[in-house]
Amino acid sequence: MDYFIQQLINGLSLGAIYGLIAIGYTMVYGIIGMINFAHGEIYMIGAFVALITFLAMGALGITWVPLALVVMLAASMLFTSVYGWAVERIAYRPLRSSPRLAPLISAIGMSIFLQNYMQLLQGARSKPLQPILPGNLTLMDGAVSVSYVRLATILITLVLMVGFTMLISRTSLGRAQRACEQDKKMAGLLGVNVDRIISLTFVMGAALAAVAGMMVLLIYGVIDFYIGFLAGVKSFTAAVLGGVGSLPGAMLGGVVIGLIEAFWSGYVGSEWKDVATFTLLVLVLIFRPTGLLGRPEIEKV
Amino acid sequence: MSVTEMTETPLLTVEHLTMRFGGLVANNDVSFVARTGEITALIGPNGAGKTTLFNCVTGFYTPTVGRLSLRHPDGREFLLERMPGYRIAQSGVARTFQNIRLFGGMSVLENLIVAQHNKLMDASGFAIAGLFGLPTYAKAEKAALELAKYWLERVRLTEFADWEAGNLPYGAQRRLEIARAMCTEPVLLCLDEPAAGLNPRESGELAEILTFIRDARNPNGHRTGVLLIEHDMSVVMRISDHVVVLDYGRKISDGDPTSVKNDPAVIRAYLGEDEDAELPPEVAGDLPASVVHPAPKEI
Amino acid sequence: MTMPSHTAPTPAPAAVPARPAVDWPGSLKDAATAAFVALLLTVPLVGLRTVDRPTGLSIEARPDEVIASIVLVFLGRLGLGLIRQGLALPVLVLALAAAAVGLALPMPTQVLRLVLVAGGGIIALRAAITLTTGRSKLSQAERDRRMDRVAAKVQHATKYIAPVAIAFAVALPLTPLADRQLLDIGILLLTYIMLGWGLNIVVGLAGLLDLGYVAFYAVGAYSYALLAHYFGLSFWVCLPLAGVLAACSGVLLGFPVLRLRGDYFAIVTLGFGEIIRIILVNWYQFTGGPNGISGIPRPSFFGIADFTRTPPEGMAAFHELFGLEFSPLHRIVFMYYLILALALVVNVFTLRVRKLPLGRAWEALREDEIASASLGINRTNMKLAAFAIAAMFGGFAGSFFATRQGFISPESFTFIESAIILAIVVLGGMGSQIGVVVATLLVIGLPEAFRELADYRMLAFGMGMVVIMLWRPRGLLAHRDPTILLHGGKTPRVNAGAAR
Structure with a gap:
């Protein structure tokens, strides 16, 4: 039972990370109908910015952990979202009206570019970091111990999700965003600056991915330039599982995948956990292509 | 024109067809027949369920309830409601689309050759005989080319044969789509608003092509029945031999053009007189759309 | 999509007017914005590098590279802006000069040289195109049509x-x-x-x-x-x-x-x-x-002969079979x-x-x-x-x-x-x-x-x-010829796939 709860917490925190990345996929797919293949790399950049910020603060002598964490979070979200913006501006915007494959190829190119850009700048070796937030919360008379980092991940994700849902459902920005998702042309005719909304979508997605990157850095304490690929594919799986275009779906999908991975590693063995995820992706697409919370789509004749 | 041929055995028999999408009933217990040597027109106000019925016949939807049977002139019978779309096409039902669907990047001639896919596929032995250039395939391809030329001539596109289909003018694309459907050598040709977007001269040409298809024997010796959805009443009244009127998913009238034109139920459906009170509000809201439809002038 | 897709504040006339007044403040502001974005992009990742030290991970600052990239982005963006405003000739000269400097003078890093040469080259190319065609930039459709013609010729x-x-x-x-x-x-x-x-x-x-x-x-x-x-x-x-x-x-x-x-x-x-x-x-x-x-076995010569000097039992040696001098190259050639x-x-x-x-x-x-x-x-x-x-x-x-x-x-x-x-x-x-x-x-x-x-x-x-x-979103040599022709290509064909 204690082992079970341990895995549950592991799965939830991992799922929160996947969910945060998946939101970026789902929003971009919702608004311009493309798979932003470089999104995994954006998350990787988020992790690196967080790491560099922490090291820079260490060099400046700032060691008070709460301040360090807040600065890391802010810096990571800021700089990463600039990357998200730039990727869209450079590689996707000129291709809006191109054949369907062009933006996807461009995105794959961007993803390869960003990976190697990071490898060249920061080196190919993986970057270890000593635990910033050590310590565990023990529950049930010490039978279960949960690290603070994982708890913090779950909490921060919850807070972000609530804030983000409010942003999308209550503000005029969110309304414009949803309008563009329905019909970009019409929204443009009604005075919505569609380009700006699309840019903002990428910025928001990148900011959330940056949070995920920082969380991964804190939980696992080691990152490298290649972490974006696998996390990206899995998060996309999460987005598909939840139903592309649905924000709660993305989060739900992330949690489901996180739990599957955690329990699979915990009870079966960690080597095959990726096969489990990919198999799930295939099965979902075959039997329920619209995902758990997605709207059904009728083939239009 | 050819009402005398009403005696021919039914080509397509639709019986008690009902199609539901969740709670929405798009077609409710519709029955009618279409015959070879006739142009059967399916009309009705917007949202009457014409396209849905069409999609059931051509296999893009599977009807909730009902029977769709296709009887070839040689007596073979096919139950369309049980077949996937491509099977229905193979059994002799060809169709065109409301928003033209050509293979835009391929040439006009290629569009017509692709339409003869199954015949050629057999001749090429699933590509194996074709890969090695066996004569059976060369012969079949020559025949296919002849059929394509025949229909190119009929729809007057011969000089455009090597054009990219996507670059044809709109009216020519409509004609090409009909020629492509005819190249499958169907017994039933289904046309979804073929006159949409055509100018009067072009719809005149279209009417000629359709009556030709109805009256002439195809190169393979068979004749083709025509089922069409149309909004342009002048076209419908001019060329159709048999009109089926749908409203709110039900058949409200069925007969030759003159009798349908004078059917009070049809007039009511198009003009929407004094029944509004009884209709559910969401349906009543749709009515002005059908009232402003250009059709009433003709009726 | 018919949405305006250019956010660049510079006016982009279809043809270069006789001698328009150059909008310097606008161009500078645009270039400065680009440079600011470059600053945000480069500060964390280019400017600060992680270094593995025996004591653990530490960090190293590289302000020079950040400054260099900002300056280059500023100049590049300014150059592109000015090309659009009729100053193609001076930009062409300057861009070529930059490329030449990148080629000739010693540079602190290879990357800088690459950026100078490539960036200068691209901007010079743009300027040259503007000078010859009178247009700052070909439209996507026009470019596609031209490339399609090239592709057709190649095919x-x-x-x-x-x-x-x-x-x-x-x-x-x-x-x-x-x-x-x-x-x-x-x-x-x-x-x-x-x-x-x-x-x-x-x-x-x-x-x-x-x-x-x-x-x-x-x-x-x-x-x-x-x-x-x-x-x-x-x-x-x-x-x-x-x-x-x-x-x-x-x-x-x-x-x-x-x-x-x-x-x-x-x-x-x-x-x-x-x-x-x-x-x-x-x-x-x-x-x-x-x-x-x-240790995956190498192929033999269609099962008849082997490419080794001393083939295994029951197999001829390739060089002996053909009366050649033994050479390890034979297998590679095969x-x-x-x-x-x-x-x-x-x-x-x-x-x-x-x-x-x-x-x-x-x-x-x-x-x-x-x-x-x-x-x-x-x-x-x-x-x-x-x-x-x-x-x-x-x-x-x-x-x-x-x-x-x-x-x-x-x-x-x-x-x-x-x-x-x-x-x-x-x-x-x-x-x-x-x-x-x-x-x-x-x-x-x-x-x-x-x-x-x-x-x-x-x-x-x-x-x-x-x-x-x-x-060229459709690929460099994308061009499709019909697989069967009725007129043998005698009638004029319109073949602009971009029209789709």
Whole structure:
């Protein structure tokens, strides 16, 4: 039972990370109908910015952990979202009206570019970091111990999700965003600056991915330039599982995948956990292509 | 024109067809027949369920309830409601689309050759005989080319044969789509608003092509029945031999053009007189759309 | 989309007016904005580098690189802005000067030199285009039309180029030029050309975006390696078997996913590619896991003779059979001809199948699936055929790869490999056979030629993919000629695919 709860917490925190990345996929797919293949790399950049910020603060002598964490979070979200913006501006915007494959190829190119850009700048070796937030919360008379980092991940994700849902459902920005998702042309005719909304979508997605990157850095304490690929594919799986275009779906999908991975590693063995995820992706697409919370789509004749 | 041929055995028999999408009933217990040597027109106000019925016949939807049977002139019978779309096409039902669907990047001639896919596929032995250039395939391809030329001539596109289909003018694309459907050598040709977007001269040409298809024997010796959805009443009244009127998913009238034109139920459906009170509000809201439809002038 | 897609505040006139007043404040502001974005982009990642120290990770500042990139972005953006405002000539001179400086003077880093030369070159090119055409930038459609004309010319010239190229490829090993290194590069290029042509069947003809093609390459390679390892079968028995096994795996993987829509299909094929790789890594007892399989037997001369100096019992030696001096090069030359023949088989297949109902049905499916179904085309079967045939060719290439390397491991079958093959197909122009050759020379050949810049290879590769897509979204040599003509090309044809 204690082992079970341990895995549950592991799965939830991992799922929160996947969910945060998946939101970026789902929003971009919702608004311009493309798979932003470089999104995994954006998350990787988020992790690196967080790491560099922490090291820079260490060099400046700032060691008070709460301040360090807040600065890391802010810096990571800021700089990463600039990357998200730039990727869209450079590689996707000129291709809006191109054949369907062009933006996807461009995105794959961007993803390869960003990976190697990071490898060249920061080196190919993986970057270890000593635990910033050590310590565990023990529950049930010490039978279960949960690290603070994982708890913090779950909490921060919850807070972000609530804030983000409010942003999308209550503000005029969110309304414009949803309008563009329905019909970009019409929204443009009604005075919505569609380009700006699309840019903002990428910025928001990148900011959330940056949070995920920082969380991964804190939980696992080691990152490298290649972490974006696998996390990206899995998060996309999460987005598909939840139903592309649905924000709660993305989060739900992330949690489901996180739990599957955690329990699979915990009870079966960690080597095959990726096969489990990919198999799930295939099965979902075959039997329920619209995902758990997605709207059904009728083939239009 | 050819009402005398009403005696021919039914080509397509639709019986008690009902199609539901969740709670929405798009077609409710519709029955009618279409015959070879006739142009059967399916009309009705917007949202009457014409396209849905069409999609059931051509296999893009599977009807909730009902029977769709296709009887070839040689007596073979096919139950369309049980077949996937491509099977229905193979059994002799060809169709065109409301928003033209050509293979835009391929040439006009290629569009017509692709339409003869199954015949050629057999001749090429699933590509194996074709890969090695066996004569059976060369012969079949020559025949296919002849059929394509025949229909190119009929729809007057011969000089455009090597054009990219996507670059044809709109009216020519409509004609090409009909020629492509005819190249499958169907017994039933289904046309979804073929006159949409055509100018009067072009719809005149279209009417000629359709009556030709109805009256002439195809190169393979068979004749083709025509089922069409149309909004342009002048076209419908001019060329159709048999009109089926749908409203709110039900058949409200069925007969030759003159009798349908004078059917009070049809007039009511198009003009929407004094029944509004009884209709559910969401349906009543749709009515002005059908009232402003250009059709009433003709009726 | 008819949305205004330019946020640049500079007015972009269609033609350069006589002498407009240059909007200096606007241009400067625009350039400053770009420079600010560059600052945000470079500060954390370029300006601060992590360094491994014995005491742990630490950090190092590189303000010079940040400043250099900001200045370059500022100048570049300003230059582009000024070209649009009629100052093309001075910009051209300055850009050329910058490129020259980059070439001639010593630079602190290679990257800076590269950026100066490439950036200066691109801006100079833009300026030159503006000067000659009077327009700051060709519209996408106009550019597409021009490129299509070029592509059409290239494809028509292929009729004459192809026999020459093939003759050259056949003669190459016989010339004194052919040393081991050249032949190795030739084999590498031909392998990718073959893979590109194979994938072109799925992507270019049938329009299915397969991101996991390398899986079939892996199936082919492992089929041969394992059959040789466990059953001692020879290469010539295994080659067809590997093709069959790859085709079967293609059908197996394809069957459930072929009805998915484009992007989903792409991701699922990627997932399948990864699943196969993970299986190869984790099924240690059977596949050797990450260590792979070594000692894969080399091919014999069609089972008649062997390429070793002292062949095993019951086998003749190749050099003795033909009365030649023994040379280790013989085997390499044989391999070269083998892959050349395999690649040409794929090419001939594609050229022929395009004129057959099967190939035409693939192209029809690519253009419009629903219309294809309405003509009685069985979508699933056609797509499965495309998938299986392409997989089979991938399997052939894979078993060739295994026998050439003598060693395989899952390392060789990562996603990046799929991406490279896909890039070859898409950059060359989907469906274009000659495009695959040109793209392979670009993508594989160029980096081989500039080995000293190996670190930047993948960086440039990724950037190249983006740039070529931006420049010509349909691929460099994308142009389609009808597979059958009624008038033999006598009537004028309008062939601007961009009009679609």
